[in-house]
Amino acid sequence: MGGWAIAVHGGAGVDPNLPTDRQEQAKQLLTRVLNLGIAALCSSVSAVDVVELVVRELESDPLFNSGRGSALTENGTVEMEASIMDGVGRRCGAVSGLTTVKNPVSLARLVMDKSPHSYLAFSGAQKFAKEMGVEMVENEYFVTQDNVEMLKIAKEADSIVFDYRIPRAGYETCGTGVQSPIQMNGLPISIYAPETVGCVVVDSQGRCAAATSTGGLLNKRAGRIGDSPLIGAGTYACELCAVSCTGEGEAIIRSTLAREVGAVMEYKGLGLQDAVNFVIKERLDEGKAGLIAVSKTGEVAYGFNCVGMFRGCATQNGFMEVGIWD
Template sequence: MRGFSAPIVRALAALCVAFAVPAAAQEAEPRWSIAIHGGAGTIARENMTPEQDAAYRAALQQALDAGKAVLAGGGVALDAVEAVITRLEDDEKFNAGRGAVFTWDGTHELDSSIMDGRTREAGAVAGVTGIRHPILLARKVMTDSPHVMLAGDGAEAFAAEQGLELMPPEWFDTEARREALERMKVEKLSALDVDIKFGTVGAVALDSHGDMAAGTSTGGMTGKRWGRIGDAPVIGAGTYADNRSCAISATGWGEYFIRVGVAQEICTRLRLERFIDATLAADRIPTLVSPDHADLPDMPMQRLADGTTQDIADDVMDEVKALGGDGGIILVTPEGHALFSFNTSGMYRGRATSDGVNEVAIYSDE
């Protein structure tokens, strides 16, 4: 085509191909995916009875089903994340809400966070007591306050103003958690010695509208003191969501996840990978920005392979391990991949997609 530069010729050719494809073929079937976790750590088959194994799998499946129902019905990712986590917060098998570990002083201090991948709005709470569902409080911080994180007494006062459900201290108690604290004190052990796993719970979701969300909730580490806060309520460390790259929830030794900035680090690397792939493909890859996302910077969008995403997540978790930290993450991408990465012997986890995937697992060889 004389008179036109090569880039313009390629762009026109791409447009011709696009318009030649029937409209039905251009419109992909709406996809959704979800991944959940209930903690990672030293979880071995020989330490689990068949009854315990079955109970954990059933609890994970029930929580996964709650999230699936939201997404399959056309609901939004934030609601799916909330549906999963509220159920896990009520289940004493997990270290979040009821069943949270005891602090050194014999109380419960709860942390939680949630993030909207469409707008990158976020809410978090740290060191709260008596809140039945910390994840609901975190979402209220995001939607009904000008802040991102509230802590302690102030967060509890805000919860009361919002009418969230409160429970007495004993409602959160379990004998297994109390025994762990007592053994820690008597035998002068660390939290890592008495906790079989890092019990943080979390969920990440991609809805059929193309939006993502992530949420995390935890009771922290057994015997924690001085108002210790881990990664769960820290946006960018334990929780992150960005429609341009991924949604992530983490579980593990929080101090290391904070130092690496695990959740945002993985999402940022995925964005960079997309940018590099799009750049290498020259100008044949258009810049896609939905009107709903007009407030977000333009970014060339390129589909990433499942393997590429897994490699990036594994690389970041290797960094955590190199520093001395343990744990894992769950992740969903705009393509609908639902993935896990962990450097421990097990992680309570599950995932489901609109393509028919539905599974829960515990051990690293599953």
């Protein structure tokens, strides 16, 4: 096997009662960004450029929990984070605590390319963004009415809850942009996880890259940092593979999940899908998560141990899949 391959995700841990119209919206968005990535790869765009391009597009759509549509903190604001990694030379960039940067993944790319550092956060990251001239918007741009409603419910329940929009009886417009009443499913943190976005790519030159972006947990404590910007936890790329994770951030951090895929390929000699299966089964302990991965030889793989993961993947030999459930 060889040639390019691409995978995208919109988060793991999907409510089994998610309305079919919302499922279709998610599939349409995943298909659109997948086709965007495929077109770029067919035009010989490099892997690292493709993952940035695709994640930017996901950040700009309010459907998933990143960029516009990010989950709200306890203060009713957004604190976004993202990372990007180029398997060539294992270069990386990450950002956390962003409140006005329109596309966090592109600031992470600038940290990688235009700074001597790998990770910038909060006021330092915002200052760097201004110096770099990236597009900035008011915090309100990222806030959706759905998330305002969910934060209110979360506060009333005194709980960190997840990004599942379930319409109340008689309302069929949830997730379509029409403001309608919603209710939370009330599932605990140990069962479901937020809808982070990510992309992994291997280009026709065999170069691997990964990028991940998120708004984090709804009603999270201000200053909380999840797995998405942590290299080796939520994002990893090397000569062998590229990985982007999603799910219960604290469990992904404990298990250094993304790096584990590369490690078992390197040290145990496992193929890509076997490596993914191994780390999902053996490394997550009590955690719930999922991941997407590609290898330098053009393979694509994914795995999750929760109810569903928004995902799509394609390879140069014509394979393409977009799905949610197992």
